[in-house]
Amino acid sequence: MNPNDSDASRFRPATADRRGEQDLDDLLVHVARGDQVAFETLYDRMVGPVYGVIRRVLRDPSQSEEVAQEVLLEVWRTAARFDPAMGGAATWVTTIAHRRAIDRIRSTKAAADREQKTADVSPPHDEVAEAVEASLDRERVRRCLDSLTEIQRESITLAYYGGHSYRQVAELLDVTLGAIKTRIRDGLIRMRDCLGVS
Amino acid sequence: MRFFRQDLHTLTGAYALDALEDGSELTRFNRHLTRCQSCASEARGFREVATAMAFAATTEPPPELREHVMTAVARTRQLPPEVRTHARPRRTRGTAPWIPWLSGAVATAAIAVAVFFGLGQAHTQNELNSAQAQNRALAAAQARVDAELTQARQHDQALAEILGAPRVQLLSHGTTKGGVAVVVLDAATRKLVVATSGLPSLPAGQVYQLWLIGPVRIVSAGLLPTARSGVTTPIVATGVVKGDKLGLTVEPAPGTKQPTTTPILALPLPV
Numbered sequence: 145m146n147p148n149d150s151d152a153s154r155f156r157p158a159t160a161d162r163r164g165e166q167d168l169d170d171l172l173v174h175v176a177r178g179d180q181v182a183f184e185t186l187y188d189r190m191v192g193p194v195y196g197v198i199r200r201v202l203r204d205p206s207q208s209e210e211v212a213q214e215v216l217l218e219v220w221r222t223a224a225r226f227d228p229a230m231g232g233a234a235t236w237v238t239t240i241a242h243r244r245a246i247d248r249i250r251s252t253k254a255a256a257d258r259e260q261k262t263a264d265v266s267p268p269h270d271e272v273a274e275a276v277e278a279s280l281d282r283e284r285v286r287r288c289l290d291s292l293t294e295i296q297r298e299s300i301t302l303a304y305y306g307g308h309s310y311r312q313v314a315e316l317l318d319v320t321l322g323a324i325k326t327r328i329r330d331g332l333i334r335m336r337d338c339l340g341v342s
Numbered sequence: 343m344r345f346f347r348q349d350l351h352t353l354t355g356a357y358a359l360d361a362l363e364d365g366s367e368l369t370r371f372n373r374h375l376t377r378c379q380s381c382a383s384e385a386r387g388f389r390e391v392a393t394a395m396a397f398a399a400t401t402e403p404p405p406e407l408r409e410h411v412m413t414a415v416a417r418t419r420q421l422p423p424e425v426r427t428h429a430r431p432r433r434t435r436g437t438a439p440w441i442p443w444l445s446g447a448v449a450t451a452a453i454a455v456a457v458f459f460g461l462g463q464a465h466t467q468n469e470l471n472s473a474q475a476q477n478r479a480l481a482a483a484q485a486r487v488d489a490e491l492t493q494a495r496q497h498d499q500a501l502a503e504i505l506g507a508p509r510v511q512l513l514s515h516g517t518t519k520g521g522v523a524v525v526v527l528d529a530a531t532r533k534l535v536v537a538t539s540g541l542p543s544l545p546a547g548q549v550y551q552l553w554l555i556g557p558v559r560i561v562s563a564g565l566l567p568t569a570r571s572g573v574t575t576p577i578v579a580t581g582v583v584k585g586d587k588l589g590l591t592v593e594p595a596p597g598t599k600q601p602t603t604t605p606i607l608a609l610p611l612p613v
Contacts (some may be wrong), residue, residue, distance in 0.1 A: 178420060180412075187411060193393075196401035209404055216411045221508070225422040235389050236397035236482060240358075247359045285398035303361040304395055310356040311363065322349075329355030332388045341390040 168233035178222035183220055191216065191236070192243040201245035201307035211248050215241045242304070249307050288338035296331030299324055350374045354381050358388030419509065454578040458513045472526060504528045504535050504578065517541060517590060518605040521572075525588060529613040531589045537587065540564060544592060550574075553589035554582060562590070565597050 168189060174182035194215055199208040205288045219237055228237050289297050298335065314324040353362065353371050362368045375382045414522035504510065507528040514524045521540035528534065536552060544550065552563035579588075589606040 160421060176420070180415060184412065184414060187408065191403050191407065192400035193396040195403035195407070196399035197396040199401050202398045205404070209384060209407055212407060213410055214402060215416065217414050219417045221418055223420050224421060232393075234397070235393040238393045242392065243360050245462050250364070272404075281397040281400070286485065300359065303356065303359040304392060305399065307362045308360040308361065309379055310359075313361065322352075325349075325352040325356055328359065329352050329362070332355045332358065332391050335391045335394075336387050338396055339391060341387050341394075342418050 157212070169228055172223055172226050172233040172236075175220065176226065186219070186233075186237075187216060190237050193234075193238055196243040197238060197241050197305075200305045201242070202248060207248065208245075211244050212241070218244070247305050261268075273301050276310075284339060288335050291338055292331050293327075293333055295319070296334065298329050299327045300331045303328060351378070351381055353577070354384045355388060358385050358392055385434060388409075417509070471545065499552075504533050506539055511612065513609060513611075516605060516610045519606045523588070523590065523607055523609065525609065525611075527580075527582070527611055527613070530612055531580075532582040533580045534582060534588070534611065535576045535578055536563075536566075537574055538569070538571045538590075541566075541569060541572070541574070543569065547594055547595050549595045549597055551593045551601070552577075552579060553591065553601055553605070554579065554585055554588045555589040555605070559584045559598055560589070562597065562599070566590075582611050582613050584613055586613070 168186065171182050171186045171189075173185055191212070195208065195212045196209050198215070201212065202208045205259075215237075218240055226233065230236070231239075231250075269277065276306050289301070292300070298317060302316060303309050303310060306317065310324050310328060313319065313328075314321050317324070318325070349369060351374075353367075356362050357368075357371055357375075362371060375385065431500065433444065457519055466542065505526060507530060508532065511526060511527045511529065512525070516521055516522045517538075519542055521538060523536055523538045523541065526535045530570070538550075541550065550566035554561050554563050561581070564577055566574045567577065568574070588609040589605040591601045591603045591605050593602060
């Protein structure tokens with residue numbers, strides 16, 4: 145249904161089949177050498193998660209498109225800086241995307257707009273649920289999120305999809321900073337085990 | 343102390359979700375990561391969880407995004423590999439090491455110069471020989487420019503900014519008196535860097551002066567430094583406007599307000 149689903153499902157941090165991830169690393173090596181065709185393939189594989197995560201954090205479609213463009217251009221510009229020792233290509237690209245979205249919301253200009261839009265945020269869990277449909281990744285992530293305690297799940301989704309700092313999350317959930325740090329970390333440990341990340 | 347470490351260690355989760363606020367905490371944690379192997383490996387695992395969450399959020403972008411990105415890519419220069427081995431993506435912005443890039447630029451200039459002399463002047467064997475000799479001299483001169491530029495790094499932040507700019511143009515042209523000027527132009531900030539090689543040396547009391555020659559005004563862009571081994575160190579000129587040409591004239595020392603001789607170079611600057 146969504147043309148990106150098949151691409152997304154190639155991402156398999158969980159299972160023995162890591163070929164999808166491997167291909168992305170290879171593509172990035174070619175991109176680093178200025179191969180625009182390789183970049184187009186990389187774009188097709190990664191634009192869904194890139195745009196998706198930015199959109200989830202920023203909400204505003206036109207800002208999201210702008211940031212997505214910046215991110216993809218940054219991938220092109222800095223492909224030679226990709227260090228496989230730090231993680232796979234998919235992680236590298238999505239990390240840039242998430243950070244740029246965060247940079248955008250923490251810049252003062254966007255902050256006001258966003259305030260408005262996050263006022264009536266539906267519960268984060270439902271946001272994941274709404275997308276579930278067919279994608280295996282979505283199904284797995286949803287299942288793993290479901291295995292967390294409520295406060296772990298809320299901490300993680302507010303931080304990652306909501307783009308909130310852990311201090312803000314502590315404020316939102318009305319728990320201490322120490323407790324939030326621990327909940328996020330414990331939750332991620334569970335997620336990691338559930339997803340089968342080594 | 344023990345508590346402090348423990349406290350830092352529990353931040354791996356928030357770190358991997360980019361939920362640490364910029365500032366001292368992030369700086370401290372980044373430093374901690376370089377020392378704490380288990381923290382770094384835990385953070386890597388958590389990043390993979392975050393990646394799975396990004397994939398789970400997959401959304402089809404507006405169709406025009408592809409074209410916009412490809413258009414931008416076609417005219418965007420890529421950065422060379424980073425010298426440091428463990429740089430993180432966040433650190434790459436605005437901190438591009440410009441020396442390797444510059445070496446590339448100077449090498450490109452050397453090729454441009456070689457083509458210029460090779461194709462433009464090699465009509466006879468005699469000229470060919472002299473062109474080859476000149477090419478060799480220029481190659482050596484360019485290496486020297488490179489070394490000079492490395493030195494300039496410590497002194498000249500303005501230079502680094504132009505050479506580190508995302509989109510610059512490399513221009514080079516011979517002068518009517520021989521020798522060549524190499525220009526790196528940053529149209530966005532309207533600044534440029536000029537270096538020359540192979541200009542004839544001048545008698546005492548005369549200097550080479552650079553100009554921005556526009557349709558309505560001519561302004562001095564400074565004097566060329568004295569050449570060493572035929573090469574002048576790069577200097578920065580600012581305030582380039584549309585229609586400007588970069589001019590070079592020979593003037594009485596210590597330079598003049600307006601040019602008094604015919605330019606030996608008038609290079610159009612596309613801004």
